[in-house]
Amino acid sequence: MGERVTSRLEEVRMLDAEHVMATYARQPAAFVRGEGATLYDADGEAYLDFLSGISVCNAGHCHPRVVEAVREQAGRLMHASNLYLTEPAARLAERLASSFGADAKVFFGNSGAEANEAALKLARKHRRGGEIVVLEGAFHGRTMGALSATPQETKQEPFAPLVPGFVVVPRADARHCHRIGYTCPSCGKPIYEESEQCPKCGTYLDGTDAPPQRRPLWIGLGVAAGANTASQ
């Protein structure tokens, strides 16, 4: 890297350090342009981008069709709020929903964390009470609900107390996920261990004996914000 770049990079680093909250440790690079799988710094130095913006730029940087669509829309109407309808959003929802089945619905959010918050709220609304099972070491984002679903000490500890109602299960025993967080359909007591019967009242919990509304509700997440973050 030449002297000029070092000083440009230093200048950006100093501006960032002075004015941006230090929530992320930045890599020592500042990019000015992208094309396909390549990023360029101010000196024209090329970098092969293996990260793709954490999978957000998965059509490549500045794909001509994406650029043209954004340019065209930005010149026509940039923001109308969610109080009004716009045709592109309705058309996109139709396309996305058609991949998931007749009664699928789309929620538009701006980030993975927001999608996860929406999924948590949907689950709560659909099924009052109960617990949300997350895998140990999982990462679901940095908003309070998503952070509460992120059982990592270093990330959670500074922000305690978190949102209650999350249960962490070991990755090694996925079977736990089928039972933990169950509520006994008979006595209403929560059940935390792998069991065929409610340890409190003896009611059978397995198979057809368990009413469908007491079966676990699965929240599936495919996070690559901007293109296909999907929660159902």
Ligand SMILES: Cc1ncc(COP(=O)(O)O)c(C=O)c1O
């Ligand atoms: C698995 C997973 N969940 C959630 C998120 C949060 O997404 P965002 O940073 O867009 O809020 C990320 C982001 O990297 C992620 O990798």
